[in-house]
Amino acid sequence: xxxxxxxxxxxxxxxxxxxxxxxxxxxxxxxxxxxxxxxxxxxxxxxxxxxxxxxxxxxxxxxxxxxxxxxxxxxxxxxxxxxxxxxxxxxxxxxxxxxxxxxxxxxxxxxxxxxxxxxxxxxxxxxxxxxxxxxxxxxxxxxxxxxxxxxxxxxxxxxxxxxxxxxxxxxxxxxxxxxxxxxxxxxxxxxxxxxxxxxxxxxxxxxxxxxxxxxxxxxxxxxxxxxxxxxxxxxxxxxxxxxxxxxxxxxxxxxxxxxxxxxxxxxxxxxxxxxxxxxxxxxxxxxxxxx
Numbered sequence: 001x002x003x004x005x006x007x008x009x010x011x012x013x014x015x016x017x018x019x020x021x022x023x024x025x026x027x028x029x030x031x032x033x034x035x036x037x038x039x040x041x042x043x044x045x046x047x048x049x050x051x052x053x054x055x056x057x058x059x060x061x062x063x064x065x066x067x068x069x070x071x072x073x074x075x076x077x078x079x080x081x082x083x084x085x086x087x088x089x090x091x092x093x094x095x096x097x098x099x100x101x102x103x104x105x106x107x108x109x110x111x112x113x114x115x116x117x118x119x120x121x122x123x124x125x126x127x128x129x130x131x132x133x134x135x136x137x138x139x140x141x142x143x144x145x146x147x148x149x150x151x152x153x154x155x156x157x158x159x160x161x162x163x164x165x166x167x168x169x170x171x172x173x174x175x176x177x178x179x180x181x182x183x184x185x186x187x188x189x190x191x192x193x194x195x196x197x198x199x200x201x202x203x204x205x206x207x208x209x210x211x212x213x214x215x216x217x218x219x220x221x222x223x224x225x226x227x228x229x230x231x232x233x234x235x236x237x238x239x240x241x242x243x244x245x246x247x248x249x250x251x252x253x254x255x256x257x258x259x260x261x262x263x264x265x266x267x268x269x270x271x272x273x274x275x276x277x278x279x280x281x282x283x284x285x286x287x288x289x290x291x
Contacts, residue, residue, distance in 0.1 A: 023081050027130060028137055030074050034065060035142045051143055056160050058143035059167060062135060063159040066178070066247045068214070075246075078130070078182065079210035083203055086122050087190040090115050091202055094193070112283055116187055123186035127179040147171075162249045162260070174248065177264065181245030185210075188271050191278035194285070210242060217241035218253070225255050239266040 038061075039047060051057055068075030106114075139145040147167040163173040189205055196202045217240040225234040235256055238244070243251035244267035249260035 019081065019084060023077065024130075024133060026077055027074060027133065030071060030077070031065060031134060031137050032141065034071050035061070035138075038064070039142075055144070055146035055148045056167065058138050058145040059147075059160040059171065061138055061143055062145075062171075063162075063174075063250060065134060066174075066250045068243060068247060068251065076207055076210070078127070078246075079206040080204075081126075082123065082182070082186045082206040083189050084206075085126060085186070086119050087115075087186070087193070088199060088203055090119075090190070091193050091197070091199055095197060095199065108283055112279060116190065116279065119190050120183045120187055123183040124179045127182040128175065131175045131178065159250065177248045178246060181242075181248065181264070181268070184268060184271055184275070185242055185246060188275045188278075191275045191282065194278045194282040213240055213242040221253060222255065231256055236266075238263065239270050241267065242271075245271070 042050075054060075065071050065074065135145055149167065160167050161170055163177075164170040189209060192205055192209070193202065196205060217238060220240070221234045221237045224237050225231065228234070234253075238253055238256060241251070241253075241263075244260070244263040248264045252258040252260075
């Protein structure tokens with residue numbers, strides 16, 4: 001049985017270390033740039049007053065950063081790096097037939113299952129680490145991350161209580177759901193190797209596909225709403241929007257009743273089944289090395 005630990009050496013290459021280093025440097029820089037653009041024009045005294053009277057500002061800023069419409073550079077950066085974390089290595093294995101040596105120890109089905117699992121958990125921990133780094137940078141350089149609520153804002157609609165009345169539990173749920181969503185999206189991009197064999201084209205798929213699925217879904221939803229006058233078909237069309245699972249509850253449609261739980265489940269199931277079908281096609285097209 002092929003062990004998942006066999007794939008860990010892929011992270012030891014200088015290119016991968018440099019790529020991940022650049023990724024986190026840009027993430028940190030983007031956080032500080034957005035902070036300066038949002039609050040740089042406010043006087044120090046006024047900003048200190050706001051921070052002292054609203055303990056939720058740190059979490060508010062964290063959720064602001066999750067809105068890909070406001071911080072597009074972070075969203076695009078993650079989508080650029082997803083195909084390049086690990087799955088591009090698997091495509092290289094396939095192109096040079098090195099994966100045949102690994103498959104001879106098991107079967108094509110088991111090999112594909114392990115590569116999908118490895119990519120899923122690799123992406124999960126990368127996004128989880130990205131969220132944690134974001135929170136740490138906000139706490140150190142922007143606002144203190146606090147889980148206490150100011151009575152003045154108890155009745156206000158804020159993203160800090162999106163999933164629970166507890167700020168801490170809501171944050172944990174968001175981070176977990178977002179990390180799972182990105183992991184599924186990463187596996188979806190991985191499944192596109194069924195049709196895309198060129199390594200350079202594949203490396204750019206994350207950014208291309210993410211823009212199509214984000215912008216295209218919004219355009220399609222608006223067109224269907226204008227044509228039908230109801231929300232049934234537009235709701236199904238909005239399931240295509242990848243933002244529903246990578247930033248659940250943050251990106252909202254201006255024309256639909258934004259039930260973020262419904263959109264998360266619908267989008268998750270859609271991409272899960274598409275990914276499953278594409279991997280199944282890939283497996284059937286691959287020569288089976290069963291013992």
